[in-house]
Every structure is written in C-alpha cells, then in structure tokens.
Amino acid sequence: MDSYWNSTMRRDCEVVKETLQTYYLSVSYSLEFCVGFLGNLVVVLGYMLCLPQWQSFNIYLMNLAVSDLIFLCTLPRLAYLYANDQKESSPYACMVNRYILHMNLYSSILFMVWLSMDRFLLIKHPFRNHYLLRSRTALIVSGLTWLAVNVQVCPLIILMIQDQEYRNWSTCTDFASLKGQVNSLNYSLGLTLTGYVLPLIALCCFSYQIAHLLRVQETVVQQRGRSFKRPLRVVVSVAAMFFCLYTPYHVLRNVTIAYQLSWPRPPLCTSVYTQVLYILSRPLAFLHSVINPVFYFFMGDKFKELLSKNLRKLLRKTEQQKNPSLDLQLKVACSIPNGD
Template sequence: MNNICLDINPQLEKYYLPTMYAIEFLLGLVGNLSVIWGYIFCLKEWKCSNIYLFNLSVTDLTFICTLPMLVVYYAKGNKWDFGDTMCTLNRYILHANMYISILFLTCISIDRYLLVVSPVKLHRFQKRWNAVVICLSIWVFVTLELVPLFIFIDVQAIGNKSSFHCLDYASSGNPSQSLIYSICLTVSGYLLPLCVMFFFYIQTARSLKKIMQQRTKVQVEKPLTLVILAIVIFLIFFTPYHIMRNVRIASRVESSTMSECSKLAVKALYAITRPIAFLNSITNPIFYFMLGDRFREQFFSKLRSIFLRKPEVTNQNEERSIRSTG
C-alpha cells in the first residue's frame, strides 16, 4: 500500500510554500508600509478605529518581515541557517500575528457596530485612551497565551549543527500534549473572537438594513458589502488552517488509526492552508484602509503634494526667468 501513496509534501515545501510566502512578503510589505505611512503623515485626528487599524498594520508588518527567512528555509529544502533561537521566535511571531490580528479585527467589528447604531454618541469603547489600553492588553494577552509554543516547537540539528530543521508547530513536539493545547488555542484564540465578531457584524448588518428600509439618503450599500466581505474572508482564511492544524496533530498521535496515506494527505492539506491563513496581512490594508473614502483622499492628496511639488517649483522658476528676460 505504501508504494501507491502519493506524497506531494516535498513539492509543496519546495515550491508552493516559498512562492506563497514571497508573494505575501512583497504585497504585504507595500500595503502595510503604505498604511503606516498614511496614518503617521496624513491622519490629523486619531479616532478609536484608527488606533486599532494602526496596531493591526504594525502587527502585520512585523510578521511580514519574518517571511524572507521562511522563503529561504523552504527553498533550501528545509535547512534553517538562522539559529535555533530565531526559529522559535519566527514561529512565535507567526502565531502571534494571527491571534493579535483576530482580536484587532474583533475590536473593529465592535467599533463599527457602535458607529452604525449610535454615530453621535461616544461610548467608552470608542475613547482613544481606552483603545490604547485595549491594544496593549491584546498584545500582553496573546503573548502569554502563546508561551507554551516555546516548549512545543522542535529545532532539530542537521549534520554538524550548522543548519537546523525548523519544524512548524503542528509537526513538532509531543502530539498528545500539543493537541490539547492546540484545541484550547483554537477555542480561545479563534472560535470565541469569531462568535463575538459574528454577533456584532450581524447586528451591524441588521441596523444597516433598517436604515435602508427607512429610505433615508444615507448610503448603506458599501458598508453592508464590507461587513459581508469581512466575515467571508475571515472564514476562508482562518477556518481551514485551524481545522487542519488540529487534524495534523491528531494524525501524529501514537494511538491514531490513520493509514500512512491518510497522514500524508493530511500533512499536504495542512501545508496548503498555512499560507492562506496569512493572506489577511495582504487584504487588511485593502479592506480597512483603501476603502475608507475620506482617508483615501487624504492619502493620495499627500502623495500628489509630494510628487508634484518639484514640478511646480520648476515651473515657477521658468516663469520668473521668462519675465526677467522679457
């Protein structure tokens, strides 16, 4: 039976993973740097939602900067040349980005709901100082939540110990213990925030539909579309990864009844879902920055003022020289 098993994992790790991570690095770097630059130099008044979005972009950019190491690692045939400490730190940042992003997206869903329901009233959740405290609390909470990762991540030396195998979380550590932790992490880091996000986005959609039924002049089609897209993208990116991560760990348990072919298939599916889970680092700048009309106008207005400044000065000098000669 083993002879007829199709193992595509070496091809996925050598071609698929480095390609996907390279694309995410290039697009995510441009998008998140643009967002951060825009917030620092274009935004005059910071609101609660801006603080959440700025922290989301900083989190995404931190993760994006670790991707070149993964690209080199998989392209070289699973050879890690950056030291065992960087391996563990890289895997930690990868997971921290995911769960911090999920919590920031949850905060944004709450903020949007409050903005739609009572746009005039300022709730405690929407005050800037409270938003700063919430952001700091999220960073601390996720950091403590991921401390066990430092135990489960395996770094295996190769040959003369100049290179290592930097195994991903689901493929390393004691699978029995790791499975318990992974399920707890899935519930606390993904399912609970997902339920909160679902609730507030559904309430937001209902409120927008009520506004639409009242035939007011307020345009609600775009906010309603963004609500639906946010939920769909959230489910597409994060759900397959969390399912396959737990299945992958379960397949490694000694008491598992899976055949070798099934285990290889599970490993392949898990590898496919990993880069997909981090595509949110590319889409976040699009859905939470570029679709904001007012801020988009400020952003491009700032760019035009930068790139058109020199030609204007040149034209003025030419006019002066013509007048002087005339």
C-alpha cells in the same frame, strides 16, 4: 510484496509532500511578502504622516496594519527555510520567527473585531459619546489585546524548545510537526477556540447588530441609509474572509496533529495526504495580511482622501523641483498687469 508496495506508496507520498514544501511554500511566502509588505507599509506611513487627528478607529487600524507588517516580515525566513529543506543554523531565530508569526496571526483577527465593534458603536452613537469610542479607551484595549495574544501563544515556546531538543537543534518545523511532552493537540484546539472561533463569532455578531441597526433606521426614517451600507458590506466581507482563509488551516492543523498522536496509525498515505492539504492551506491562511490593506481604504475615516491629497502634494512638489523655471514663469505671468 505487500510491504514493498506499501513502502513505495509511502515514499511517493513523501515526495509529493517534500516537493510542495520546497517549491509551493517558498514561492507563496515570497509572493505574499512582496505584495503585502508594500500595502501595509503604505498604510502605516500614511497614518503616521497624513492623519491630523487620531480617533479610536484609527488606533485599531494602525495596530492591525503594524501587526500584519510584522507578520509579513517572518515570511522571507520561512521561504528560505523551506527552499533549503528546513535546515536551521540558528534555532533561536527559528523559535522567535515562529512565535512572532503566530502572535500576529491571532492579533490580526482580534483587531478586526475591535474595528467592527467601533463601526457598530459609531452607527449607534454617531456623535461619539460612547466611552469605547474614545482614543484613550482604544489605546488601553489595544495594549490588552497584545497582552492577551502573547498569553495565548507563549506555551508555543515550550513546545518549540522540546522539539528543538528532540531534533538536535538542527531543523525548524511548523506547529503541526512539533514533538514534545506537552500535549500539542489540546493546546492547538484551545488556541483554535480562543484565538479563532470566538473572535469569528464576535465578528459575525457585530455584522448582525449592524444589519439590525440599519433595518431599524430604514423603518424609522423610511429611507435607505446609504452612508451606513458600506460598513455593513465591509464587516460582512471581513468575517467571510477570515472564515474562508482561517477555517481550512485550523481544521487541517488539528487533524494533522491528531493523526500523528493517534494509535493505531491511520491508513496508508492518509496522514501524508492530510499533511499535503495542510501545506496547501497555510499560504491561504496567511493571505489575510495581503488582503487587509484593501479593507483599510474602505473602512478608514477619510484615509483614502488624505492619502491621495498628500500624494498629489508630493508629486507637485517633486515636479516643481525638477522644473523650477516653470514655477518662476507662472509667478512672473501672474505679476504682469493686464493692458486695456
């Protein structure tokens, strides 16, 4: 009787897990792609077409937008896979998609660190006389960032190949479900430390340093530096965003892997409930790519003004093309002399 009850409970737990994967993940990833792709595409095209002069901050922001845009492009395939019970017809496409997703997941927070560093240095060196505020330095830092993230994520390829061999190259699974000879828990913990915890600490440190500089400025000048209050609020909001979105995902991913490797097995349905929470946390973590474009408009150096100005020009030009007689009437009216 107990074995029958246990098997029934386990089956019910698995049904909840499979239902969430099929409906919750597929719908969430589709919505995040539709909303986030448009916002990041506007930023990328706006910088490419509207920005007359590139500074260090613009280079970091452009890399962040490109990273988020590439990240979002992996979500439609994931949505399709979860809607079709993770059945994979192209295992190599699965590995490439998962690799790109995790690479851009961790590059996003790193570029946010460089943006916060740039805001801190700009407040401390308003005339941009620091070498880290040079465009050439920003290009080098950006290149090294992409290299470092690839080094962090490349062991995932070994795990994915071993998992595909274990599953006969027929199923595309997430990070926490990978099976292989490599210790996935140690790798996940290391990636959590280097890819999330340390960058988050750096974000918090820059927030503290910006707040300290503002307090010193207010003490010396005896007035509130309103022009620098916004960078502080934005940097603090960025750190809070990554803490709230990334922390549940990383904690639950590591716990899920630990439960799969632990012996004896955890109590009935405990591991499945953990996996359910892990499933709920994944779209939450990926939400950063949808929210980031909001910060671009608050952090960018006159980006909002440049974009609005060029949009008005484009609308005016389109209106003139639709109604050329209006433009002709205005020219004729301006050429008629006034009769006194």
